[in-house]
Amino acid sequence: MAKKNLIVGQSGGPTAVINSSLYGVVSEGLNHHEEIETVYGMVNGIEGFLEDRILDFRQALPGEKLEYLKTTPGAYLGSCRYKLPESLEDPVYPRLFEKFEKLNIGWFFYIGGNDSMDTVSKLSRYAARIKSPIRVIGEPKTIDNDLVNTDHTPGYGSAAKYVASTVREIVLDASVYEKKSVTIVEIMGRHAGWLTAAGALARKYEGDNPRYIYLPESNFDTESFLKDIESALEKDCCVVVCVSEGIHDASGTFICEYDSAVGTDTFGHKMLAGCGKYLENLVRSRLGVKARSVELNVSQRCSASLMSAADQREAVSAGKFGVQAALKGETGKMVSFIRHTEPDSSCRIECGLEDVNVICNEEKTIPSEWIIRNGSDVSEEFIKYALPLIQGQVEVPLGKDGLPAFVYRK
Amino acid sequence: MAKKNLIVGQSGGPTAVINSSLYGVVSEGLNHHEEIETVYGMVNGIEGFLEDRILDFRQALPGEKLEYLKTTPGAYLGSCRYKLPESLEDPVYPRLFEKFEKLNIGWFFYIGGNDSMDTVSKLSRYAARIKSPIRVIGEPKTIDNDLVNTDHTPGYGSAAKYVASTVREIVLDASVYEKKSVTIVEIMGRHAGWLTAAGALARKYEGDNPRYIYLPESNFDTESFLKDIESALEKDCCVVVCVSEGIHDASGTFICEYDSAVGTDTFGHKMLAGCGKYLENLVRSRLGVKARSVELNVSQRCSASLMSAADQREAVSAGKFGVQAALKGETGKMVSFIRHTEPDSSCRIECGLEDVNVICNEEKTIPSEWIIRNGSDVSEEFIKYALPLIQGQVEVPLGKDGLPAFVYRK
Numbered sequence: 001m002a003k004k005n006l007i008v009g010q011s012g013g014p015t016a017v018i019n020s021s022l023y024g025v026v027s028e029g030l031n032h033h034e035e036i037e038t039v040y041g042m043v044n045g046i047e048g049f050l051e052d053r054i055l056d057f058r059q060a061l062p063g064e065k066l067e068y069l070k071t072t073p074g075a076y077l078g079s080c081r082y083k084l085p086e087s088l089e090d091p092v093y094p095r096l097f098e099k100f101e102k103l104n105i106g107w108f109f110y111i112g113g114n115d116s117m118d119t120v121s122k123l124s125r126y127a128a129r130i131k132s133p134i135r136v137i138g139e140p141k142t143i144d145n146d147l148v149n150t151d152h153t154p155g156y157g158s159a160a161k162y163v164a165s166t167v168r169e170i171v172l173d174a175s176v177y178e179k180k181s182v183t184i185v186e187i188m189g190r191h192a193g194w195l196t197a198a199g200a201l202a203r204k205y206e207g208d209n210p211r212y213i214y215l216p217e218s219n220f221d222t223e224s225f226l227k228d229i230e231s232a233l234e235k236d237c238c239v240v241v242c243v244s245e246g247i248h249d250a251s252g253t254f255i256c257e258y259d260s261a262v263g264t265d266t267f268g269h270k271m272l273a274g275c276g277k278y279l280e281n282l283v284r285s286r287l288g289v290k291a292r293s294v295e296l297n298v299s300q301r302c303s304a305s306l307m308s309a310a311d312q313r314e315a316v317s318a319g320k321f322g323v324q325a326a327l328k329g330e331t332g333k334m335v336s337f338i339r340h341t342e343p344d345s346s347c348r349i350e351c352g353l354e355d356v357n358v359i360c361n362e363e364k365t366i367p368s369e370w371i372i373r374n375g376s377d378v379s380e381e382f383i384k385y386a387l388p389l390i391q392g393q394v395e396v397p398l399g400k401d402g403l404p405a406f407v408y409r410k
Numbered sequence: 411m412a413k414k415n416l417i418v419g420q421s422g423g424p425t426a427v428i429n430s431s432l433y434g435v436v437s438e439g440l441n442h443h444e445e446i447e448t449v450y451g452m453v454n455g456i457e458g459f460l461e462d463r464i465l466d467f468r469q470a471l472p473g474e475k476l477e478y479l480k481t482t483p484g485a486y487l488g489s490c491r492y493k494l495p496e497s498l499e500d501p502v503y504p505r506l507f508e509k510f511e512k513l514n515i516g517w518f519f520y521i522g523g524n525d526s527m528d529t530v531s532k533l534s535r536y537a538a539r540i541k542s543p544i545r546v547i548g549e550p551k552t553i554d555n556d557l558v559n560t561d562h563t564p565g566y567g568s569a570a571k572y573v574a575s576t577v578r579e580i581v582l583d584a585s586v587y588e589k590k591s592v593t594i595v596e597i598m599g600r601h602a603g604w605l606t607a608a609g610a611l612a613r614k615y616e617g618d619n620p621r622y623i624y625l626p627e628s629n630f631d632t633e634s635f636l637k638d639i640e641s642a643l644e645k646d647c648c649v650v651v652c653v654s655e656g657i658h659d660a661s662g663t664f665i666c667e668y669d670s671a672v673g674t675d676t677f678g679h680k681m682l683a684g685c686g687k688y689l690e691n692l693v694r695s696r697l698g699v700k701a702r703s704v705e706l707n708v709s710q711r712c713s714a715s716l717m718s719a720a721d722q723r724e725a726v727s728a729g730k731f732g733v734q735a736a737l738k739g740e741t742g743k744m745v746s747f748i749r750h751t752e753p754d755s756s757c758r759i760e761c762g763l764e765d766v767n768v769i770c771n772e773e774k775t776i777p778s779e780w781i782i783r784n785g786s787d788v789s790e791e792f793i794k795y796a797l798p799l800i801q802g803q804v805e806v807p808l809g810k811d812g813l814p815a816f817v818y819r820k
Binding site for chain 1: 420423424454457458482483484485488489490491571574575576578579580582583584585586587588611612614702704705707708709711712713714715716797800801802803808809811812813814816818
């Protein structure tokens with residue numbers, strides 16, 4: 001059988017380990033000399049590929065340089081937000097497949113979240129329709145952890161570890177003064193509260209800060225929130241809470257929108273601040289205490305120093321597993337994680353395959369039974385679920401300047 | 411000679427290594443059995459001490475537990491912002507010295523920045539006036555690096571390492587899309603730009619992001635800023651810049667004030683957002699490109715995972731050196747750092763002593779000759795100065811939950 005090439009792309013927002021998944025795909029691809037000629041990368045995903053922007057990994061990251069991918073956050077190949085047309089009659093599909101054929105592609109991998117799985121779904125369906133032998137596999141990636149039919153997604157563990165460690169540090173920082181104070185930590189995740197819930201991992205003992213965790217899965221009521229804070233301030237002088245950027249009230253209005261409705265910049269444009277800033281002002285105005293808000297921002301998805309070793313290892317295995325599956329003829333699938341709980345209650349993660357068509361149309365949120373205390377906390381079940389995912393430290397290689405030595409496209 | 415006790419307090423904002431300085435003082439103090447009976451800690455600085463809130467380190471952190479101080483950010487003893495009265499006639503002075511005598515204090519150490527050195531100055535002057543034998547020594551601490559008569563201050567190296575590493579990660583994160591975008595990173599330091607300048611360490615090659623660095627030492631002109639950004643966008647599609655929270659225009663008005671003048675919350679209160687948010691909106695409105703701002707916030711001063719080993723080591727030595735000096739009879743001094751450049755151009759830091767009365771009244775900003783490109787960058791001299799201070803990684807001990815195991819007061 002004549003050899004073919006493998007091509008891989010990255011899409012959507014980056015994570016700390018999206019390049020570990022890439023490493024898994026590329027290293028496993030290059031290992032299969034007998035079937036795979038070379039491994040190409042799409043620069044800026046499908047969008048860049050349509051402009052013929054590709055690279056050959058044998059030239060781009062030869063030898064040991066490939067290893068650096070595992071400790072480089074961001075998307076090495078560049079990313080895109082490009083939605084393929086719903087209709088498979090659209091001329092973009094034959095254009096893409098002509099390009100695939102010209103490059104003698106046998107396998108296409110796309111690393112990303114929901115939208116990227118939509119691309120995998122469409123391309124695998126189009127391949128079936130035109131009876132193309134090209135195999136299309138999705139590699140999961142999202143800090144939001146919102147993909148269905150998988151225990152969790154690569155990227156979540158590292159982001160959760162960043163949130164847990166950083167919130168623990170913020171609690172230390174906030175506790176130094178005797179003065180009553182409230183600190184609001186705003187965490188990513190517009191529709192799913194998985195990442196915000198990771199704030200609960202920061203607690204060192206029962207009743208420790210962060211005292212409350214507010215998720216987008218529940219309706220947020222500002223009056224109950226203020227009562228929660230007041231009651232916590234009666235016991236402790238320093239109160240830290242975690243809120244998801246996507247908290248909303250019963251009418252479905254995002255809490256941050258209440259803010260943007262009134263602030264305007266000097267040009268008369270609405271100023272969008274986050275819900276953390278809004279709640280900070282609310283607490284200061286209504287309760288008359290010192291208030292501060294901290295938006296954890298992009299470091300949640302790009303911190304190398306707080307990468308979870310478990311997450312990194314799983315991302316690499318998912319990449320490798322996908323290549324092995326594609327070589328066996330699988331297509332239209334996403335690599336998933338299945339959790340096995342061992343007799344000693346430790347957990348083991350196994351890779352599986354799931355129908356990508358189901359995954360791209362659904363969103364996994366935190367089960368309602370894990371949300372407790374009237375929507376202001378998460379249960380012990382969540383802690384048990386999340387703890388194994390943040391374990392282990394990764395040693396990031398340092399450059400001559402003593403700072404992390406990342407790889408990047410020249 | 412009868413044994414006496416040593417007491418130490420922490421004051422002002424915490425840093426990643428303020429507890430390393432504390433470790434230095436306490437461990438060295440406990441080592442001198444022949445002269446020092448025990449080492450006490452003031453809880454919440456002078457303010458807590460006035461309420462008799464103290465602890466004995468032999469009970470609070472016995473044996474190996476003391477070691478954890480070196481990897482615990484925040485102020486273990488708690489902090490305060492308490493300014494002693496200017497007049498030494500004030501009754502607070504005899505009150506304090508009565509308390510010192512009751513506890514049989516021979517040596518008092520205060521770890522902090524400018525304001526804490528003011529406390530050291532006043533107490534040492536009062537001791538001289540009443541001919542008290544109590545020795546008063548200041549241990550420097552500030553992420554702002556703005557104390558005079560010392561090469562740098564403990565706390566700065568770790569904060570600078572956090573800024574450099576995080577900005578490097580933010581650049582990776584910002585570079586994944588092909589779309590033109592501007593990212594503004596807002597960094598702490600209202601009057602001195604040392605920490606913002608550390609953003610320049612993030613560059614991997616000449617001309618790399620962050621493209622510009624705006625410090626509070628220069629006047630900030632929004633029109634020149636927009637021209638800088640436009641010119642950078644001509645060459646690159648992703649532009650990242652670092653701005654100090656304290657940038658101001660030629661009239662002395664902080665840039666962030668232009669923002670707060672117009673935004674109000676639902677209660678009619680002025681909304682204070684940072685200059686990063688203001689400039690983000692400005693760039694979006696005026697240049698019509700995607701813009702984002704990231705406020706690095708408190709993690710700059712409390713990140714354990716990005717602690718600089720050099721900073722930690724120096725903070726410990728400064729603590730130990732101070733105790734040795736006090737035992738030799740020194741008082742009214744702050745421990746300083748003197749830099750020696752070796753023939754191989756590596757640098758060695760030696761501890762010294764400086765008159766605390768001079769230090770508490772001055773502020774060290776970046777030398778004007780190190781500020782280049784019309785106030786939009788720092789020179790190679792700054793890089794040479796700062797690079798040794800951020801070197802080395804610190805291994806933070808982990809708890810059973812896999813997260814950093816910090817020590818805290820029960």
